Amino acid sequence: MKCFNTAGVCIPKxxxxxxxxxxxxxxxxxxxxxxxxFTIDRPRQCGKTTTLYLLEEQLKNDYIVLSLSFESADELxxxxxxxxxxxxxxxxxxxKAQGIEGSILNDWQQPISQEFPFDDLGQRITELCMSCGRxxxxxxxxxxxxxxxxxxxxxxxxxxxxxxxxMKGKDQTFRSVILAGVYDIKNLKLKLHPGAEPKYNSPxxxxxxxxxxxxxxxxxxxxxIRDYENDWNMGIDIAWMSSIxxxxxSGYPFLVSRLCQIMAQNGREGWSR
Numbered sequence: 001m002k003c004f005n006t007a008g009v010c011i012p013k014x015x016x017x018x019x020x021x022x023x024x025x026x027x028x029x030x031x032x033x034x035x036x037x038f039t040i041d042r043p044r045q046c047g048k049t050t051t052l053y054l055l056e057e058q059l060k061n062d063y064i065v066l067s068l069s070f071e072s073a074d075e076l077x078x079x080x081x082x083x084x085x086x087x088x089x090x091x092x093x094x095x096k097a098q099g100i101e102g103s104i105l106n107d108w109q110q111p112i113s114q115e116f117p118f119d120d121l122g123q124r125i126t127e128l129c130m131s132c133g134r135x136x137x138x139x140x141x142x143x144x145x146x147x148x149x150x151x152x153x154x155x156x157x158x159x160x161x162x163x164x165x166x167m168k169g170k171d172q173t174f175r176s177v178i179l180a181g182v183y184d185i186k187n188l189k190l191k192l193h194p195g196a197e198p199k200y201n202s203p204x205x206x207x208x209x210x211x212x213x214x215x216x217x218x219x220x221x222x223x224x225i226r227d228y229e230n231d232w233n234m235g236i237d238i239a240w241m242s243s244i245x246x247x248x249x250s251g252y253p254f255l256v257s258r259l260c261q262i263m264a265q266n267g268r269e270g271w272s273r
Contacts, residue, residue: 002231004261006254010050016260017050018216018253019223024054026212032059032137036208037163037177039143041184045254047214048180052141055178063175064098064136066091071142077151084117087155088124095128104131118158125162126172135175144181156185157203164206179204215251218242224260232264236271244273 005015031038032055042048056067068090070076076086092109100108108128113120129136138159165171179185185204216224222242229236249255263270 002227004228004257004264006045006258006261008049009053010257011053016224016228018220018256020047020051020054020214020216020220023212023214024051024058027051027055028058030212031208031210032063032176032178035175037159037204037206038179038208038210039184039204040178040180040210040214041144041182042214043182047253049141050253051214052139052178052180056139059137060098062134064095064100064132064134065139066094066136066174067139067141068094069141070145073145077149079117080151080154081112081114081117083151083155084112084121087121088112100132104128107131118154122158122162125174129172129174137176137178138174139178139180141180143179144183144185153203160203160206179207214253216246216253216256217251218246221245221251221256224256228260228264234268234271241271 002014002016005011010017030036040048040051052067056065059065068087073086076083088109092105095105095108108124110124112124159174159177162171162173163177166173219242222238225236225238225241225245228234229238245256245259248259263272
């Protein structure tokens with residue numbers, strides 16, 4: 001049986017969820033299909049990880065999707081080599097799971113040059129994107145965990161350089177890059193060395209502004225309550241309840257789900273103002 005979830009990613013077959021398919025379609029139409037690079041920067045527990053999951057599930061029908069998280073990836077940012085080799089290692093598992101041809105996967109996993117790791121990685125990305133038969137999307141969650149790291153900025157610089165070269169018709173790279181975090185990394189004021197003055201130093205200025213609202217609308221809240229009501233027959237006035245929840249929360253995903261979770265724990269009497 002499904003339940004309301006406020007811890008981690010929400011999965012449609014396991015959790016009562018707002019129907020945000022219209023937002024997902026807008027992200028694809030306005031950002032992914034035109035080949036934009038962008039950051040989904042929103043506060044904690046605002047549904048970023050779930051949005052990425054739903055977006056990935058939709059995109060996999062038409063694209064190769066490399067979906068990563070930097071939440072526990074400190075070991076990647078020791079050197080340019082460890083980041084390049086670690087990135088290939090992590091994405092190789094994803095490519096294998098998506099049924100990429102063995103020869104392509106084998107070429108992707110060849111050892112990286114220790115002397116020029118990013119040059120090698122850049123060429124490897126080009127070869128992958130040319131040989132896959134479908135456009136490749138890169139998605140990275142919790143990307144601001146390493147945003148004050150020079151090696152991470154070098155990685156962004158590589159993505160930026162290849163994006164610009166692709167725009168000029170001189171390279172082939174990821175069709176779209178989607179980064180998610182609490183902060184917009186192109187606007188971070190970074191202090192890279194002890195005692196140094198903080199400076200704006202992000203190469204992510206190629207990113208498009210992400211201006212879609214991923215808070216829940218009253219109709220989206222109603223879709224979640226309707227799903228619950230269909231299972232439990234509590235006699236909830238769905239339109240009224242979704243309006244009240246929106247009034248209390250402004251549609252903030254965690255608050256909506258948490259209030260529903262609390263009310264569900266209290267049975268029929270719980271669903272009240």
